[in-house]
Amino acid sequence: MSATDPQRITLIGLGTIGMSMAALHLSRENVVVDIFDTRPNFDQYVLNTLPNFLSQDSASADSKPQPSTSSVALLIASGRLHIHTSLETACASATIVQEQGPENLEFKQSLWAQVEALAPLPAHFWTSTSGIAASAQQQKMDNKTRLLVVHPFNPPHIMPLLEIVPSPDTSPERVEFAREYFSIPGSKHRPVVLQKEIPGFVGNRLAFALLREACYLVQEDVVSAKDLDTILMASLGPRWAGNGVFESYQQGGGEGGIRAFLDKLGGTMQAVWDNLGKVNVLGDEETNWKEKVISQVNEAYGALTPGQVREKEERLKDFVETQTKKYGHDSIPEA
Amino acid sequence: MSATDPQRITLIGLGTIGMSMAALHLSRENVVVDIFDTRPNFDQYVLNTLPNFLSQDSASADSKPQPSTSSVALLIASGRLHIHTSLETACASATIVQEQGPENLEFKQSLWAQVEALAPLPAHFWTSTSGIAASAQQQKMDNKTRLLVVHPFNPPHIMPLLEIVPSPDTSPERVEFAREYFSIPGSKHRPVVLQKEIPGFVGNRLAFALLREACYLVQEDVVSAKDLDTILMASLGPRWAGNGVFESYQQGGGEGGIRAFLDKLGGTMQAVWDNLGKVNVLGDEETNWKEKVISQVNEAYGALTPGQVREKEERLKDFVETQTKKYGHDSIPEA
Numbered sequence: 001m002s003a004t005d006p007q008r009i010t011l012i013g014l015g016t017i018g019m020s021m022a023a024l025h026l027s028r029e030n031v032v033v034d035i036f037d038t039r040p041n042f043d044q045y046v047l048n049t050l051p052n053f054l055s056q057d058s059a060s061a062d063s064k065p066q067p068s069t070s071s072v073a074l075l076i077a078s079g080r081l082h083i084h085t086s087l088e089t090a091c092a093s094a095t096i097v098q099e100q101g102p103e104n105l106e107f108k109q110s111l112w113a114q115v116e117a118l119a120p121l122p123a124h125f126w127t128s129t130s131g132i133a134a135s136a137q138q139q140k141m142d143n144k145t146r147l148l149v150v151h152p153f154n155p156p157h158i159m160p161l162l163e164i165v166p167s168p169d170t171s172p173e174r175v176e177f178a179r180e181y182f183s184i185p186g187s188k189h190r191p192v193v194l195q196k197e198i199p200g201f202v203g204n205r206l207a208f209a210l211l212r213e214a215c216y217l218v219q220e221d222v223v224s225a226k227d228l229d230t231i232l233m234a235s236l237g238p239r240w241a242g243n244g245v246f247e248s249y250q251q252g253g254g255e256g257g258i259r260a261f262l263d264k265l266g267g268t269m270q271a272v273w274d275n276l277g278k279v280n281v282l283g284d285e286e287t288n289w290k291e292k293v294i295s296q297v298n299e300a301y302g303a304l305t306p307g308q309v310r311e312k313e314e315r316l317k318d319f320v321e322t323q324t325k326k327y328g329h330d331s332i333p334e335a
Numbered sequence: 336m337s338a339t340d341p342q343r344i345t346l347i348g349l350g351t352i353g354m355s356m357a358a359l360h361l362s363r364e365n366v367v368v369d370i371f372d373t374r375p376n377f378d379q380y381v382l383n384t385l386p387n388f389l390s391q392d393s394a395s396a397d398s399k400p401q402p403s404t405s406s407v408a409l410l411i412a413s414g415r416l417h418i419h420t421s422l423e424t425a426c427a428s429a430t431i432v433q434e435q436g437p438e439n440l441e442f443k444q445s446l447w448a449q450v451e452a453l454a455p456l457p458a459h460f461w462t463s464t465s466g467i468a469a470s471a472q473q474q475k476m477d478n479k480t481r482l483l484v485v486h487p488f489n490p491p492h493i494m495p496l497l498e499i500v501p502s503p504d505t506s507p508e509r510v511e512f513a514r515e516y517f518s519i520p521g522s523k524h525r526p527v528v529l530q531k532e533i534p535g536f537v538g539n540r541l542a543f544a545l546l547r548e549a550c551y552l553v554q555e556d557v558v559s560a561k562d563l564d565t566i567l568m569a570s571l572g573p574r575w576a577g578n579g580v581f582e583s584y585q586q587g588g589g590e591g592g593i594r595a596f597l598d599k600l601g602g603t604m605q606a607v608w609d610n611l612g613k614v615n616v617l618g619d620e621e622t623n624w625k626e627k628v629i630s631q632v633n634e635a636y637g638a639l640t641p642g643q644v645r646e647k648e649e650r651l652k653d654f655v656e657t658q659t660k661k662y663g664h665d666s667i668p669e670a
Contacts, residue, residue, distance in 0.1 A: 131603035161569035190569040200607035213544040229579020234496035240572030242650035244564020268466035272535035315577030
């Protein structure tokens with residue numbers, strides 16, 4: 001079965017990421033979505049919450065009436081969306097099962113053992129975890145070739161990246177199926193397959209490396225949290241929205257490319273690398289930065305209102321659309 | 336004198352950054368620019384090279400005829416631009432002297448001692464260095480209150496950020512003058528004043544922290560250089576083009592803000608921080624990554640042609656213009 005064929009996707013865990021993921025899958029016309037969650041009044045929660053994600057998924061949200069609970073009712077009536085309160089019925093017809101449950105190893109190990117017993121034999125198993133490798137989650141499964149990580153960036157219905165991270169046991173065909181699913185022509189999503197499991201995968205490792213230094217610079221009073229954000233938005237953000245870090249330094253080195261860049265800036269770079277901040281998020285002594293960072297961030301931005309969150313997601317969508325429309329990221333990436 | 340009054344700026348060192356900086360200053364109608372460089376045939380070099388930067392500085396470059404040597408000739412004829420082959424005449428009438436010379440401490444110390452003897456007493460002294468603090472450069476000056484770092488990001492005529500980094504001796508009035516100069520209404524530039532000198536300042540420290548991890552991940556075969564670039568462009572680039580790192584995690588924590596984010600992701604984050612890559616750019620043993628990174632980058636991108644560089648700068652301009660037009664970054668930042 002090809003990933004471009006009609007699919008029936010079971011989503012387990014409908015928190016913020018799950019809802020956004022549901023909107024992503026529902027944007028594909030040949031996909032039926034089954035959703036399962038253990039929270040009370042799940043039906044009503046879906047009717048209230050899902051419209052927020054569906055509206056943002058439209059490229060022309062500004063000019064259209066906002067989707068309401070009636071649009072969800074329509075998806076249900078037309079058989080595109082099924083709400084389940086039993087894992088058994090949710091998984092019964094799945095070609096893909098994707099979980100966005102708690103980040104807890106025991107929960108996930110137990111879940112996949114149950115899902116394996118409930119879902120049809122060919123079904124693909126995807127976990128949206130940001131931190132627990134497939135090789136750890138699969139321990140209680142009989143067939144370990146079916147599970148892989150599909151790590152989205154928040155919010156997945158807008159953010160193009162999906163990190164596909166197989167365990168050493170995952171079958172190559174299932175990796176390729178997931179890559180193909182998110183690469184269909186017209187998709188703004190850009191799946192990337194990692195060659196090895198590693199804590200934090202790649203995107204968050206890069207983000208956390210930068211965040212650690214950011215926290216250190218605030219702790220050391222070099223710059224305020226808000227000014228640091230301005231610096232990032234006024235330089236590296238737009239640079240990396242248009243070109244990757246390696247491509248940027250290939251350009252930065254002029255005719256000699258990245259080799260010339262590393263030669264020329266090597267002294268400054270090593271000086272920086274030798275004294276990058278070593279703040280820790282856990283433990284006592286090295287966490288003094290936390291209260292300073294948290295209070296400066298709260299002072300700068302306050303608690304974000306739903307309207308502000310919506311505005312931030314619109315910004316993100318603007319930049320993603322500039323990428324996809326102008327720079328050809330809307331076709332199938334090279335394998 | 337206010338920074339919005341007419342200024343006469345002497346630029347010393349007209350390499351790529353210097354040319355771009357000249358274009359930045361020439362975009363302001365009440366600024367006269369004097370340029371000085373020791374390279375042979377400096378006049379002809381300016382006539383050949385500066386038009387490339389002037390054309391890119393126009394927001395509507397697509398619809399206008401490309402500036403040619405005649406536009407530079409016009410700037411000269413109208414008295415907006417003066418080409419000098421003597422430091423003495425270049426500095427004689429300056430209200431601001433800005434250097435983009437070699438990144439060499441002795442050169443800069445010697446230069447500022449000379450400039451101090453040549454320029455009018457009120458003139459402001461700015462260094463575009465990316466690595467040598469004002470407190471080191473000022474050692475041979477009589478009056479150490481006049482010099483500060485104005486660190487641009489490449490290319491400064493497009494990139495909004497200017498890091499203003501005073502030495503402990505720089506007068507606060509001169510810091511405020513520089514901040515005000517780059518903050519005039521309508522400017523797309525966003526100056527940020529750092530509170531302390533630190534190697535690499537802030538922007539490059541953040542970039543180099545991420546780059547170090549990027550090199551490590553390529554070295555470890557987790558991901559190719561090109562796929563890593565795709566990951567960055569498909570996630571963190573557009574996120575940080577619209578929102579800073581702290582603001583993003585304030586959002587990522589939901590109602591609990593960045594505190595909830597640090598609580599929830601603390602385990603994964605610490606695991607990542609504990610094993611971030613420690614590659615070095617200098618020294619023997621830990622530089623094995625260099626040839627692998629360089630060869631993958633060369634294979635992915637090749638040597639960039641002038642046309643490709645121009646295209647990349649157009650991308651950058653697109654993202655910067657989306658920021659400035661839609662999100663109100665075109666007004667004077669808060670002090």
